[in-house]
Amino acid sequence: MTVAEIRQLIRYRFDRFCYTQRLLAGIFDRSLAFTGPKVVQIDIANTCTNTCLACWIRSPLLHGTVCADPIHSQQLPFGVVERVINDLADLQTQCIYLSGGGNVFTHPDLLEIVRLIKKRGMFVVLHANFVNCSQDEARQLVEAGVDDVTASVWAATPETYVATHPDKTAADFEAMVRVLTIIGQIRNQGGVFRMYNVIMNQNYHELEAMVEFARQCGASGVHFAMVDILPGKTDSLLLDEDQLDRLRDMVQRLDEKRDLYRNQYGLDIRDFDLFKQRVFARLADSGGYDRDQLVAERCYTGWMFLRVLGDGNVNSCLKSWRYPLGNIYQTSIRTIWNNGLQQEFRRKALFMTHHEDYFRLIGNNPSDDIGCYRSCDNIANIIEVRELLERLPEWRKSLARCSRPLYRLQHRLVRSNQCKHW
């Protein structure tokens, strides 16, 4: 190891230590965050030409009613996205996740946005259906240095692709596969390329074939999620007990092959333990996947994450669209990150069961006692902090507690300085 490499390693460890201490101090504070959000999802476009069967916005099963009432033609202008990205870089956000209400490829400035994120030194993840992506765009995306691409496919064969995407054809599937083969080249530059599959009764029989398909497309990972239904609207996509039993058998078989796929083909079946827990959940046949995981749990997402919607509204988590924190057209994301509404979310999320009225409105079914129990899309953030709290020695936690007044003072000084500029 050279001297420069040793220096770099020490710097990296020190930065990580400081980040963790500030994160913990925020959690012990219960209201403020003393780090920036680690990951921010930006929905740059609500526009999309697909009508995926399980989509909360455009599924034909909704018969025209929509979940979060987005305005379908909305896109965030480049200038607004640029301001948000620059603010997040200053807050030391680590990852920008481009995905959301529509298809990112319908945004005219997608490549510029990817280049800007890279220029500001952040990790960029792009999650899309690859329907409007040409082979040329795919090449430019690889050249722009995107770090992580997740292709939402939901099938291993043209027949199942058409079954889960009613307005698409087998030819669309073949065209998408050609584009994905180009995207796979990001692996040569150290990038990650994943396939994402929402599992429902229309495609569960292809679970194992989806892994094989991902391997053939040159993916480095494959990810499964159970369908998150809109009660009363898309319930017909749920698996019944027989189908769940068959799926559970497939999950067991796949579990035994995970090491083989990883070691022989470099293909990671990502978050498979979490998927397994959801498939085996007591209430899986009614779409209640996360009750056992979240009961009596605290939610730490408020210290890790933000989502910017296509209309500029900002949410604390992927399911809290009924609680806008502010809008980036009017307020800077720096201010929103620690504003009163976000502090309220953090305080309540540490004691979810004490605030049922609040958490009932999270997610897609306000008749649940706590909406999060159905399916929490930020559960990875919660698990990350929970494991950190379990793993760290007591002295680290005590140090974070003692540092809290200092960070609070620093926060007040920074805030008064920001007010002068906004």
Ligand code: SF4
């Ligand atoms: S869905 Fe509920 S548990 Fe999950 S991040 Fe949102 S508030 Fe927290």
